[in-house]
Amino acid sequence: xxxxxxxxxxxxxxxxxxxxxxxxxxxxxxxxxxxxxxxxxxxxxxxxxxxxxxxxxxxxxxxxxxxxxxxxxxxxxxxxxxxxxxxxxxxxxxxxxxxxxxxxxxxxxxxxxxxxxxxxxxxxxxxxxxxxxxxxxxxxxxxxxxxxxxxxxxxxxxxxxxxxxxxxxxxxxxxxxxxxxxxxxxxxxxxxxxxxxxxxxxxxxxxxxxxxxxxxxxxxxxxxxxxxxxxxxxxxxxxxxxxxxxxxxxxxxxxxxxxxxxxxxxxxxxxxxxxxxxxxxxxxxxxxxxxxxxxxxxxxxxxxxxxx
Amino acid sequence: xxxxxxxxxxxxxxxxxxxxxxxxxxxxxxxxxxxxxxxxxxxxxxxxxxxxxxxxxxxxxxxxxxxxxxxxxxxxxxxxxxxxxxxxxxxxxxxxxxxxxxxxxxxxxxxxxxxxxxxxxxxxxxxxxxxxxxxxxxxxxxxxxxxxxxxxxxxxxxxxxxxxxxxxxxxxxxxxxxxxxxxxxxxxxxxxxxxxxxxxxxxxxxxxxxxxxxxxxxxxxxxxxxxxxxxxxxxxxxxxxxxxxxxxxxxxxxxxxxxxxxxxxxxxxxxxxxxxxxxxxxxxxxxxxxxxxxxxxxxxxxxxxxxxxxxxxxxxxxxxxxxxxxxxxxxxxxxxxxxxxxxxxxxxxxxxxxxxxxxxxxxxxxxxxxxxxxxxxxxxxxxxxxxxxxxxxxxxxxxxxx
Numbered sequence: 001x002x003x004x005x006x007x008x009x010x011x012x013x014x015x016x017x018x019x020x021x022x023x024x025x026x027x028x029x030x031x032x033x034x035x036x037x038x039x040x041x042x043x044x045x046x047x048x049x050x051x052x053x054x055x056x057x058x059x060x061x062x063x064x065x066x067x068x069x070x071x072x073x074x075x076x077x078x079x080x081x082x083x084x085x086x087x088x089x090x091x092x093x094x095x096x097x098x099x100x101x102x103x104x105x106x107x108x109x110x111x112x113x114x115x116x117x118x119x120x121x122x123x124x125x126x127x128x129x130x131x132x133x134x135x136x137x138x139x140x141x142x143x144x145x146x147x148x149x150x151x152x153x154x155x156x157x158x159x160x161x162x163x164x165x166x167x168x169x170x171x172x173x174x175x176x177x178x179x180x181x182x183x184x185x186x187x188x189x190x191x192x193x194x195x196x197x198x199x200x201x202x203x204x205x206x207x208x209x210x211x212x213x214x215x216x217x218x219x220x221x222x223x224x225x226x227x228x229x230x231x232x233x234x235x236x237x238x239x240x241x242x243x244x245x246x247x248x249x250x251x252x253x254x255x256x257x258x259x260x261x262x263x264x265x266x267x268x269x270x271x272x273x274x275x276x277x278x279x280x281x282x283x284x285x286x287x288x289x290x291x292x293x294x295x296x297x298x299x300x301x302x303x304x305x306x307x308x
Numbered sequence: 309x310x311x312x313x314x315x316x317x318x319x320x321x322x323x324x325x326x327x328x329x330x331x332x333x334x335x336x337x338x339x340x341x342x343x344x345x346x347x348x349x350x351x352x353x354x355x356x357x358x359x360x361x362x363x364x365x366x367x368x369x370x371x372x373x374x375x376x377x378x379x380x381x382x383x384x385x386x387x388x389x390x391x392x393x394x395x396x397x398x399x400x401x402x403x404x405x406x407x408x409x410x411x412x413x414x415x416x417x418x419x420x421x422x423x424x425x426x427x428x429x430x431x432x433x434x435x436x437x438x439x440x441x442x443x444x445x446x447x448x449x450x451x452x453x454x455x456x457x458x459x460x461x462x463x464x465x466x467x468x469x470x471x472x473x474x475x476x477x478x479x480x481x482x483x484x485x486x487x488x489x490x491x492x493x494x495x496x497x498x499x500x501x502x503x504x505x506x507x508x509x510x511x512x513x514x515x516x517x518x519x520x521x522x523x524x525x526x527x528x529x530x531x532x533x534x535x536x537x538x539x540x541x542x543x544x545x546x547x548x549x550x551x552x553x554x555x556x557x558x559x560x561x562x563x564x565x566x567x568x569x570x571x572x573x574x575x576x577x578x579x580x581x582x583x584x585x586x587x588x589x590x591x592x593x594x595x596x597x598x599x600x601x602x603x604x605x606x607x608x609x610x611x612x613x614x615x616x617x618x619x620x621x622x623x624x625x626x627x628x629x630x631x632x633x634x635x636x637x638x639x640x641x642x643x644x645x646x647x648x649x650x651x652x653x654x655x656x657x658x659x660x661x662x663x664x665x666x667x668x669x670x671x672x673x674x675x676x677x678x679x680x681x682x683x684x685x686x687x688x689x690x691x692x693x694x695x696x697x698x699x700x701x702x703x704x705x706x707x708x709x710x
Contacts, residue, residue: 066518083369089369
């Protein structure tokens with residue numbers, strides 16, 4: 001495959017330029033319709049063989065399989081929940097010391113390991129500008145243990161620890177927190193737009209320092225929608241603006257892919273169209289729905305101003 | 309020509325780390341470990357030691373960095389104390405379960421609550437059951453020599469080693485220390501070879517989920533289940549006593565100082581009263597034993613150097629001729645006895661050794677322990693035994709329990 005130049009012109013859907021090698025063999029232990037397995041497939045295509053993945057206990061740990069077999073063909077190191085960014089820091093430090101700096105280090109971490117228990121080690125590693133990609137695969141609850149509330153769960157969602165009243169607090173803005181660390185590269189991606197995801201990981205691979213990529217991960221069992229609808233739900237998240245595809249490079253914000261088109265044409269769908277497809281929002285009140293819509297609108301306007 | 313300097317325990321530890329040349333250091337400052345973390349920073353920033361020094365945001369991350377760095381082939385070092393060690397607890401298990409040859413200094417300090425910055429051994433004692441080798445040093449010379457030995461032991465048996473020494477009593481007290489020769493250390497300590505090669509050519513997933521039963525790999529070979537993995541750690545720990553003794557002897561031959569492998573003895577040949585201790589309190593006990601001898605009491609000392617794996621056989625042999633055993637220790641298994649004496653009792657079970665054993669908890673949270681006080685406690689024990697008391701409750705030395 002030819003080397004690609006990087007710039008705005010190439011940030012478009014072009015499935016044919018994607019590396020055709022597969023790094024995840026058939027037979028992973030992920031659930032049917034898993035958004036993570038789709039995202040991981042394209043992440044590894046972008047980062048290629050010369051990669052070491054840091055894994056916390058999470059859906060990703062399950063996806064990797066049970067000893068002594070795995071369907072993933074890149075080396076990976078499991079670490080404890082709170083320490084995935086520290087684990088990746090250790091890998092980076094060792095590779096530096098051993099002059100193996102051509103290897104890309106990826107810490108692929110769920111929302112619990114990013115927003116909640118892992119935020120200390122992530123913030124520390126980011127402040128040290130550790131040379132790695134930290135990617136948060138955000139399925140908006142502790143899905144591996146069966147859908148318990150996390151700091152990433154949106155308002156109005158049912159989880160097994162908010163089983164009656166739904167989550168009453170807003171989702172934490174992790175991108176803002178990470179941006180406050182003054183990182184060279186931040187981006188958001190969705191497996192519903194694999195070429196956009198692929199491009200951003202290829203780009204991130206070439207940048208030095210801490211790169212933060214936030215991945216929206218639709219989750220059929222946790223969000224309660226049919227497994228066949230993962231891409232549809234992922235697209236609706238972007239179409240409604242509840243999830244925005246963007247990049248922040250050296251402090252400069254820009255929309256990308258489908259979100260860029262939406263920003264130009266200004267035709268976002270109402271969030272109710274996203275919400276109504278998912279059983280987790282079945283107890284959401286009208287007030288919560290309105291609050292969610294106004295939260296989406298105000299963030300969108302903030303992004304529009306930044307993109308000017 | 310020998311290079312002898314008058315230095316603190318933390319300086320001795322820092323010089324040892326410089327001599328073993330780790331690739332990666334990760335540490336978070338905590339009293340009384342702080343000056344060690346600082347000294348290493350000076351070595352690295354000053355270009356005297358070529359290592360990646362990761363200034364982490366907490367102890368949990370310090371050991372996590374070491375674990376992953378060691379996994380991909382780096383020789384690593386970290387150090388901590390007290391609550392810092394407790395904050396690492398999850399990773400202390402993880403390091404041993406991963407069979408990584410990490411060396412960590414624990415500069416012993418009491419744990420909260422309430423806060424104390426001063427010395428006892430409750431911190432490392434509370435990590436007793438994690439699967440690490442624990443070695444306790446009695447003076448600053450032993451600190452520098454033990455750290456060098458620890459790397460050779462750890463890298464031979466793939467078990468992490470905690471080198472423990474008493475906070476302030478050793479860490480901040482200056483003593484003459486002979487610095488080992490750089491070239492000789494290179495000869496004594498071969499380069500580190502990781503047990504698993506983590507590279508794109510060998511795409512393994514390290515430490516995935518194990519099931520209770522054994523499972524076949526892609527080639528149909530039956531592989532370990534969780535229990536087999538954990539058994540292998542225990543088996544390797546028990547067998548590591550041989551390696552620890554061999555390394556101690558080899559070090560003695562190379563550098564002229566053998567600190568005694570699993571334990572050391574002071575005038576035990578004809579001793580009727582044997583005092584047992586671990587770390588600097590055992591060194592203090594030798595002064596007490598000498599003064600007791602002047603009063604006609606035949607006392608000797610056994611200093612436990614290696615607490616895990618617990619040297620059952622060596623302890624039983626050393627205590628075989630004792631008529632009275634007195635244990636002084638700076639750690640407590642709350643709700644039971646002192647931690648060291650419990651283990652000694654368990655080691656003596658079934659050996660035919662029936663000597664009464666008295667247990668003193670001493671010097672918690674830095675309370676001063678003088679040789680004279682140890683000697684007085686031994687005499688009090690003898691009086692009690694002479695008056696017919698065979699066993700007694702654990703006594704808290706110099707503690708005003710009113």
